[in-house]
Amino acid sequence: MRMNEGVEWALHCCLNLAWAGPEEAVTAARLAAFYELPTAYLNKQLQALAREGIVSSTPGPRGGFRLARLPEEITVLDVVTAIEGRDPAFQCTDIRKRTPGHGRMLGDDFRQPCLVHQTMSRADLAWRRELAGQTLADLKASIEAVAPQAPDRTRGWLLEARA
Amino acid sequence: MRMNEGVEWALHCCLNLAWAGPEEAVTAARLAAFYELPTAYLNKQLQALAREGIVSSTPGPRGGFRLARLPEEITVLDVVTAIEGRDPAFQCTDIRKRTPGHGRMLGDDFRQPCLVHQTMSRADLAWRRELAGQTLADLKASIEAVAPQAPDRTRGWLLEARA
DNA sequence: GAATAGGTACTCGGATAATGCCTGTCCGAGTCTAGTGGG
DNA sequence: CCCACTAGACTCGGACAGGCATTATCCGAGTACCTATTC
Numbered sequence: 001m002r003m004n005e006g007v008e009w010a011l012h013c014c015l016n017l018a019w020a021g022p023e024e025a026v027t028a029a030r031l032a033a034f035y036e037l038p039t040a041y042l043n044k045q046l047q048a049l050a051r052e053g054i055v056s057s058t059p060g061p062r063g064g065f066r067l068a069r070l071p072e073e074i075t076v077l078d079v080v081t082a083i084e085g086r087d088p089a090f091q092c093t094d095i096r097k098r099t100p101g102h103g104r105m106l107g108d109d110f111r112q113p114c115l116v117h118q119t120m121s122r123a124d125l126a127w128r129r130e131l132a133g134q135t136l137a138d139l140k141a142s143i144e145a146v147a148p149q150a151p152d153r154t155r156g157w158l159l160e161a162r163a
Numbered sequence: 164m165r166m167n168e169g170v171e172w173a174l175h176c177c178l179n180l181a182w183a184g185p186e187e188a189v190t191a192a193r194l195a196a197f198y199e200l201p202t203a204y205l206n207k208q209l210q211a212l213a214r215e216g217i218v219s220s221t222p223g224p225r226g227g228f229r230l231a232r233l234p235e236e237i238t239v240l241d242v243v244t245a246i247e248g249r250d251p252a253f254q255c256t257d258i259r260k261r262t263p264g265h266g267r268m269l270g271d272d273f274r275q276p277c278l279v280h281q282t283m284s285r286a287d288l289a290w291r292r293e294l295a296g297q298t299l300a301d302l303k304a305s306i307e308a309v310a311p312q313a314p315d316r317t318r319g320w321l322l323e324a325r326a
Numbered sequence: 327g328a329a330t331a332g333g334t335a336c337t338c339g340g341a342t343a344a345t346g347c348c349t350g351t352c353c354g355a356g357t358c359t360a361g362t363g364g365g
Numbered sequence: 366c367c368c369a370c371t372a373g374a375c376t377c378g379g380a381c382a383g384g385c386a387t388t389a390t391c392c393g394a395g396t397a398c399c400t401a402t403t404c
Binding site: 165188190191192206207209210213220221222223224225226227228 | 335336337338339340347
Binding site: 001002003004005007008009011012015033034035036037076084087089090091092093095096098099100112115116119120122123124126127128129130131134139142143146 | 164165166167168170171172174175178196197198199200239247250252253254255256258259261262263275278279282283285286287289290291292293294297302305306309
């Protein structure tokens with residue numbers, strides 16, 4: 001079980017977009033150059049964020065991406081699910097129903113949900129709750145506490161190519 | 164991010180082994196037949212459980228697998244990590260260190276751990292804590308509460324081929 | 327009749343292919359800008 | 366001098382290959398059991 005690498009990229013890029021501010025759009029190429037990432041592939045991840053309404057994209061010259069909402073309104077879970085999709089990691093195939101020969105021997109009526117499935121779902125829920133409890137603004141503030149120059153310098157570097 | 168299918172198999176098989184009892188070993192073929200699973204591949208998963216000391220294997224005639232410990236001493240997390248491995252889902256590649264040109268512009272000293280990484284780790288920890296909080300005995304008891312015949316009938320079916 | 331040696335069948339165990347998803351790349355549609363020509 | 370048109374360049378967007386992990390499979394090593402032979 002390995003999470004997509006794009007999740008890490010997306011989180012860092014969202015932070016950078018937050019620092020860049022909503023006035024100017026930042027191109028995928030510029031964001032990619034910041035971390036030496038493959039441009040086209042990062043663009044793909046940004047498109048996923050756009051589909052989920054986390055960032056907004058504008059085409060053409062002086063186009064690019066910017067945050068579609070305030071950092072306070074974007075949770076880390078939002079970003080993760082935008083990249084990873086909504087499906088939970090554990091997918092119950094209900095193998096208890098595939099009992100040949102002995103049929104429903106177990107006396108288990110299948111209206112009840114699978115208890116293994118329930119256990120895994122609880123864990124998944126705890127994971128999501130933790131991620132949903134932290135917004136981009138929280139993360140941003142934590143970083144600014146240890147690196148006060150980060151906002152200005154990042155914004156400066158991202159927009160320095162602009163007129 | 165999709166979890167290995169083998170996790171579901173392993174959990175159900177561990178439950179079945181718990182019902183079979185530690186006296187008689189159950190072969191991989193018999194366990195696979197119970198749910199119509201591919202025998203050889205299930206065997207692979209059982210080997211992973213054996214390596215982690217969750218089940219013990221005995222070769223030869225009348226051989227097979229049995230639980231190596233009491234169900235109270237086996238957590239759901241043990242089974243999951245045996246199949247999935249110990250690595251957390253999110254692997255931080257520390258892309259903040261790959262900032263060409265602008266160097267360590269951010270003023271972030273890299274002795275501090277990456278805060279994105281920390282957030283994801285907290286979520287992973289919450290997930291693990293939830294899974295570690297439930298033992299095979301708990302799960303077994305929950306199922307027996309809704310399906311009282313399950314223990315006897317499962318044990319009977321698994322061992323009926325024996326002398 | 328009992329014990330032992332050999333053979334046989336059965337089981338796990340690790341090494342070996344096939345499949346599907348993630349990673350990475352490319353080119354086309356749309357849009358804004360800037361330059362140019364005419365009124 | 367001002368406006369409109371046109372050409373160009375830039376950006377996102379989705380469609381198209383490559384690599385690696387997961388899925389699936391096979392055959393060999395080892396073990397217990399059963400049988401036959403001998404004392």
